[in-house]
Structures are given as structure tokens and as C-alpha cells.
Amino acid sequence: MVIDRQARLVEVQSWNDYFLFTLESPEIATKAQPGQFLMIKVSEFTQPLLRRPISLHNAEGPRLQIFFQIAGEGTRLLSQKKFGERLNLLGPLGQGFTIRPEFRGKEVFCVGGGRGLAPLYFLARELLRTGARPVIFYGGRTAADLPLQERLEKSGFEVLVSTDDGSAGFPGFVTSLVEETLKKRRPEFLYACGPDPMMEKLAEICRGEKLAGEFSLEAIMGCGFGACWGCVKKIRRNGQEKYLKVCQDGPVFPHDEIIWQENDHG
Amino acid sequence: MVDLSLDLGFLRFKNPVLAASGTFGYGLEFKPFYDLGLLGGFVVKGLYLKPRGGNRPPRLVETPSGLINSIGLQGIGVEAFCREVLPELAGLNTAVIVNVCGEEEDEYARVAEYLGRHQGLAALELNISCPNVREGGRCPAQNPEATYRTVKKVKQVTSLPLITKLSPNVTDITSVAQAAEEAGTEAISLINTLLAMAIDLETRKPRLGNIMGGLSGPAIKPIALRMVFQVARAVKVPVIGMGGIFTAEDALEFMMAGAAAVQVGTANFVDPDACLKIIRDLESWAEKHGINKISEITGSLQV
Numbered sequence: 001m002v003i004d005r006q007a008r009l010v011e012v013q014s015w016n017d018y019f020l021f022t023l024e025s026p027e028i029a030t031k032a033q034p035g036q037f038l039m040i041k042v043s044e045f046t047q048p049l050l051r052r053p054i055s056l057h058n059a060e061g062p063r064l065q066i067f068f069q070i071a072g073e074g075t076r077l078l079s080q081k082k083f084g085e086r087l088n089l090l091g092p093l094g095q096g097f098t099i100r101p102e103f104r105g106k107e108v109f110c111v112g113g114g115r116g117l118a119p120l121y122f123l124a125r126e127l128l129r130t131g132a133r134p135v136i137f138y139g140g141r142t143a144a145d146l147p148l149q150e151r152l153e154k155s156g157f158e159v160l161v162s163t164d165d166g167s168a169g170f171p172g173f174v175t176s177l178v179e180e181t182l183k184k185r186r187p188e189f190l191y192a193c194g195p196d197p198m199m200e201k202l203a204e205i206c207r208g209e210k211l212a213g214e215f216s217l218e219a220i221m222g223c224g225f226g227a228c229w230g231c232v233k234k235i236r237r238n239g240q241e242k243y244l245k246v247c248q249d250g251p252v253f254p255h256d257e258i259i260w261q262e263n264d265h266g
Numbered sequence: 267m268v269d270l271s272l273d274l275g276f277l278r279f280k281n282p283v284l285a286a287s288g289t290f291g292y293g294l295e296f297k298p299f300y301d302l303g304l305l306g307g308f309v310v311k312g313l314y315l316k317p318r319g320g321n322r323p324p325r326l327v328e329t330p331s332g333l334i335n336s337i338g339l340q341g342i343g344v345e346a347f348c349r350e351v352l353p354e355l356a357g358l359n360t361a362v363i364v365n366v367c368g369e370e371e372d373e374y375a376r377v378a379e380y381l382g383r384h385q386g387l388a389a390l391e392l393n394i395s396c397p398n399v400r401e402g403g404r405c406p407a408q409n410p411e412a413t414y415r416t417v418k419k420v421k422q423v424t425s426l427p428l429i430t431k432l433s434p435n436v437t438d439i440t441s442v443a444q445a446a447e448e449a450g451t452e453a454i455s456l457i458n459t460l461l462a463m464a465i466d467l468e469t470r471k472p473r474l475g476n477i478m479g480g481l482s483g484p485a486i487k488p489i490a491l492r493m494v495f496q497v498a499r500a501v502k503v504p505v506i507g508m509g510g511i512f513t514a515e516d517a518l519e520f521m522m523a524g525a526a527a528v529q530v531g532t533a534n535f536v537d538p539d540a541c542l543k544i545i546r547d548l549e550s551w552a553e554k555h556g557i558n559k560i561s562e563i564t565g566s567l568q569v
Contacts, residue, residue: 001298003538041536046331046484046512050536090538220326222333223535225298227291229311229337230326243320243340 001225002027007087010063015147017070018115019079026062028091034123035096035216035252038066039224041088042077052078053221053247055119055193056092067148069115093224094251097123097191097214103132106188109181109213111137111202113174113194114145119216121148123191124157135160135187139174139194143167175201182209189213192255200260213255219246234259268552269559270545272306274504274526276427276452277388279306279361282560283517283545286508286531287312287365287391287431288337289482292351293358299538304545306527307361310347312393314367315377317343321398322475327464332485332510333532334462336476338398339367344377348384361388363429366420367396371406375419382424390426392417392451395433395458397480403461407433410445417449429506432456432497434486439493440500447501455506455529456497457490482532484510491523498524498565512540514547521563 004025011022028038039051052074058065070076081087097119108127110120117138124134139162140146146168152159161169162177170177175198178190182205190213192202199215206213222228226248235244235257244250270281285296285308292310293302302308320340327334342350347364355362364381368374378390394416397403406412407430417430430446432439434457443454459480464473472478490509498505507525511517512533520528533540552560 003299048328049331049333049483049532050328220324222326222335223295223538225295225538227289227295227538228326228335228535229320229340230335232320232323232325232340234323243323 001091001093004028004089005086007089009081009083009085009087012083014079016144018067018147019069020057020065020067020148021081022063022065023087023089024063025089028089029059029062029064032056032059032064032092033096034126035119036092036094037224037251038089038091039093039221040078042074048074048077050222051090051224053219053224054078055216055251056122057118058122058125067115067118067121071115090224094247095249097216097252099126099130099132100189103127103130103188105131105133107133107135107185109137109178109187109190110134111139111174111178111190111192111194113139113198114141116192116194116198116216117148119193120191121152125155132188137162137174137178137181139163139177139198141165173201174198175205178202179205187211192216196260199255203255203258203260206255214252215255215258216251217246217253217258218251221247223247268549268557270549272526272561274453277361279527281306281545281548282521282527283541283548284308284361284363284506284527284529285534285541286529287393289531289534292347293355293362294351296534296538300542303359305360305541306545307363307388309363309365309391309529310351311341312339312365312367312396313341313344313347313377314339314369315344315373315380317341317346324473324475325479327473327479329462329464329481330485332481332483334464334474334479334481335459336398336474336479338476339396344380348381352384352386356386362386363389363391365391365393365431367393368416371412371416371419374416375423378420378426379423382426387426389429389452390420390424391429391431391455392420393431395431397433397435397459397461397478398476403435403478405433407431407442407458408436410441413442414445414449417446417451421450427452429453429455431458433458434489434493435461440496443497443501447503451503453504453506454497454501455508457486457493457509460486460489482510484512486510487516491519494520494525495523495567511544514544514551517544517548518551518563522565522567524565524567526561526564
């Protein structure tokens with residue numbers, strides 16, 4: 001966990017309100033694990049006051065990548081950063097995804113909804129490297145919400161896409177696509193990141209299929225490193241229900257630990 | 267060379283910058299960022315006798331230059347703190363202060379008594395002012411009599427110096443400060459957060475699970491400064507000022523208004539090493555202004 005005040009923005013790609021930034025931040029990049037995140041300062045002033053939590057999309061050599069969507073004032077300011085600018089990053093933060101040795105040679109599902117695809121690219125690369133066979137499910141409202149489809153396919157991943165409006169791939173929710181696929185294929189594990197209702201539904205599907213998995217949660221965060229206790233979600237662990245910190249205990253949790261109805265969607 | 271140290275009678279600080287309770291975890295969270303021994307001190311998150319679950323999320327909402335929180339003092343409780351955390355804080359060479367909480371007046375005394383039996387603490391900060399634990403933000407610091415009783419009770423069970431932390435959610439903060447002084451507090455810290463709320467227009471729901479919360483950050487600094495000024499004039503015990511301090515210039519304003527020391531809160535979230543930068547900048551400001559001893563600034567406001 002380091003503060004890098006000099007992370008240089010070396011490449012900017014964008015599709016409507018989706019952005020892919022490549023940053024030079026050697027110390028953070030070499031430490032980063034799939035599922036971890038950064039806290040990024042978006043303003044040098046007091047408005048907005050707090051850093052923004054953004055998940056790591058990739059890390060390779062001295063470089064890291066973030067993929068985000070404009071969702072409010074913070075991400076809007078972040079999207080306006082220009083090539084060559086220096087960003088102030090804090091990271092890598094949180095507990096990432098666990099990759100088990102027994103996944104070797106087995107199929108593993110990675111399900112992303114919209115901007116929730118962000119951490120799954122890094123994860124899928126790592127799965128591939130360790131001998132697992134990742135299948136990426138990529139769902140969006142429309143075809144315009146799937147800007148990374150080509151990148152994923154070019155990287156050699158099997159990618160199954162869905163759109164709510166049927167403008168690309170499977171017509172319907174990505175959760176329905178997962179359900180359909182599960183009738184034919186049996187993965188060893190399922191990872192997911194996306195809107196809460198999507199993950200709640202996936203948790204229900206996994207429960208029915210007795211399929212283990214880990215989901216990455218999103219939360220409003222004060223600090224990102226466990227000091228403020230502001231980002232908690234209700235989690236059932238070791239027979240006890242308690243508020244755990246998304247930033248420090250997560251953002252990745254086993255899906256059967258997350259208590260959805262206690263946690264506001266939003 | 268500027269002398270940053272200060273002697274408050276009951277305690278010597280190596281510099282006037284302390285990290286504020288509720289924004290500094292149990293201290294350990296900041297160990298990866300810098301040597302905590304460089305701080306004047308730090309105040310760990312509020313502790314009750316027992317572990318506490320805290321409030322329903324969402325617990326944070328940003329407002330212009332501010333942050334509203336409704337954490338609700340989630341924490342591990344004083345026993346786990348003394349067993350698991352306190353040994354980790356030993357030998358840090360800074361003033362470790364514990365923020366003491368209580369559902370009832372008796373609980374404050376029991377927490378203080380428990381802490382007093384352990385080594386390694388420089389003082390206790392009496393949190394009679396958290397707006398997030400009772401309905402409508404009620405707390406002992408809203409009432410001079412309740413403040414007097416609570417401070418008095420705690421004084422009777424511990425020999426550790428007491429810093430009483432006041433609430434800004436009152437009509438006359440000086441009368442509460444005087445009650446704390448009369449009951450024997452060694453120092454007063456202020457301000458805790460301002461009771462506040464924010465609404466989501468689309469859902470027509472409060473943005474916080476607990477409806478209301480406490481506002482902190484630069485948005486509250488002018489109010490905090492005014493209250494520190496008022497209290498410093500009304501009591502003889504040292505005053506520790508806080509409320510939206512993000513820079514050395516902010517800290518200097520509080521000191522000129524009468525604060526002997528300051529606490530830095532919300533800034534720790536934005537820059538984990540915020541306190542360190544403030545200490546360095548205080549020193550260079552003093553150097554530039556030919557000030558040999560930082561404590562000379564306290565109360566130097568020209569009115």
C-alpha cells in the first residue's frame with residue numbers, strides 16, 4: 001500500500017462514458033493483485049473531497065490500467081484527465097480474488113455487468129496464467145455498454161455477451177445467460193462484479209447449483225484502507241452477522257457470505 | 267530551528283498536531299504510511315465496554331467540501347483494544363490517547379477505569395459528543411449538567427488526564443465548556459461533527475441509512491474556528507481545536523484563535539500522511555515568520 005503522487009497517464013481510450021486509462025506506477029503495478037483497487041484523487045481542491053475507489057483492470061510491468069464509467073462528479077473529473085498528466089494514486093488496496101490450484105485445467109466463469117467487467121480482465125489473465133480456463137460473461141443494457149468486448153476477444157478469452165435490449169449477443173440479463181449456460185456446462189467456480197441486483201441474482205443461482213464463487217462489491221468509501229468504517233456491508237462469517245469493511249475485508253467476498261437484503265442497493 | 271513542542275501541564279506534546287478520533291482507526295491503519303512517532307499524538311477511535319456493530323449503511327455522503335458520516339461508533343470494544351491493539355502501539359514515542367464512549371454515564375467511567383489499568387496511554391478523550399448513537403443526535407455534551415456529571419464520574423475512577431470533547435450542536439458551547447472545566451477536565455477538545463443530512467431526490471430517501479449524520483471537512487472550519495475562539499476565552503484549561511483542518515494555515519488559524527494544539531480528522535482519509543505535511547508546513551511557516559516557539563502562536567489573535 002503506497003501513495004504514488006506521480007503516476008503518469010500514458011494512454012487514454014474512451015467509448016461514450018466508458019474510459020480505459022493506462023498509468024505508469026511501477027511500485028503499485030508490481031504489487032497489484034486481481035480484485036484489488038486504487039483510491040484516486042480526482043481534484044486538487046476540496047470538491048469533491050474524497051478520493052474515488054476504482055478497481056484495477058490490469059497490471060503489467062510498470063503499468064496499470066483502470067476501466068471506469070462516468071457515474072457521478074468524481075468519475076466525471078477523472079475522465080477529464082489528459083495524456084501526460086500526473087495522477088495521485090493510493091494502492092493497491094483490499095483483498096483480491098483467490099485463485100485456487102485446483103482450478104488448473106478447469107473451466108471458471110467470470111461474470112461482469114457493465115463497468116463491473118473492470119476487475120475481471122486482470123483476473124481472467126491471472127486464471128489463464130495459472131492454468132485455469134476462464135469464460136467471461138459480459139452483460140450490458142445495450143451494445144454500447146460492452147466497449148471491451150473486442151479487447152477481451154483479441155486477448156484470446158472465450159467471451160459470452162448479453163444485452164438487456166437484445167442489441168448484441170444473448171437477449172436478456174447476463175444472469176439469464178449464465179443460467180442458460182449452466183444447463184450445458186459446469187464451471188469449478190464463479191467470479192462476479194456488477195450491479196447489486198445482478199450479483200444478488202447470481203448468488204441465488206450459485207446457491208441453487210451449489211457453485212462456489214467470489215463477488216466483488218462496490219461501496220462509497222471514505223479512506224479505502226480501513227480507518228473510517230464507512231464502507232461496510234453486512235456479511236455472515238463464521239456463523240456471525242456483522243458489518244465488515246468493503247475496503248479492507250473485501251472488496252471481494254464469497255457470495256454466500258453477503259447478506260443482500262441488509263445492504264442497500266444503490 | 268523552531269521548537270514545536272508544547273507543555274500543557276498535564277502532558278507534553280512533541281508538536282501541536284494530533285490525529286483525530288474516528289479518522290485514524292486504531293492507529294495501526296496508518297503505520298504503513300509513516301512513523302507515527304512523528305505525530306504530536308493520535309486519538310484512537312471511540313471505544314465502549316463491548317464491541318459495537320455500528321449503524322446501517324450507507325454511512326457516508328459527500329457534500330460541498332464536506333463529508334457526512336453515520337458510522338455509529340462501530341468498534342472492537344475496550345477489552346479487545348487493550349488485548350490486541352495496545353501492545354502494537356507500545357514504544358511509538360508519541361501521545362496515544364483513547365476516545366472513551368458510553369451509552370450511560372456509568373459506562374464512560376467503566377471504560378475509563380478499565381483503560382486506566384493499562385500502560386501506554388497518555389490521556390483519555392471523553393467523547394460526550396457523538397451525534398450518531400442516539401436518536402436526534404442527542405449526547406451529554408448538549409447539556410452542562412450532564413457534561414459535569416459525566417466528567418466528574420470519570421475523574422473519580424482514573425488518574426489519566428482527561429480531554430473532554432464538545433459538540434457544536436448546542437446553543438451555548440461556552441457553558442458546556444465551563445461545566446467540563448468545573449468538573450475537573452484537564453483540557454477541552456472541539457468540535458465534534460455538526461448534525462447534518464442529505465437527500466436523494468430520485469428516491470426521496472435520506473442518503474444515510476441512519477437518516478442523519480455528522481458533517482466534517484473544510485465546510486465546517488469557520489464554525490469550528492468561531493467555537494474554539496469562544497471556548498478559549500471562556501475557560502482556563504488548554505483547548506485542542508479541530509474541524510476541517512486540512513493545511514498548516516488552517517491549524518495556525520485555530521492556534522491564533524486560542525487552541526494550544528489541533529486535531530486533524532477528515533484530511534487523513536484524503537491523504538493518509540496529511541498530519542505529517544501539516545507538521546512540516548507549520549515548522550516552515552514559523553521559520554519564515556521568525557517564530558522560535560510554536561506555542562507563542564496560541565491565542566495571538568489581535569482583536
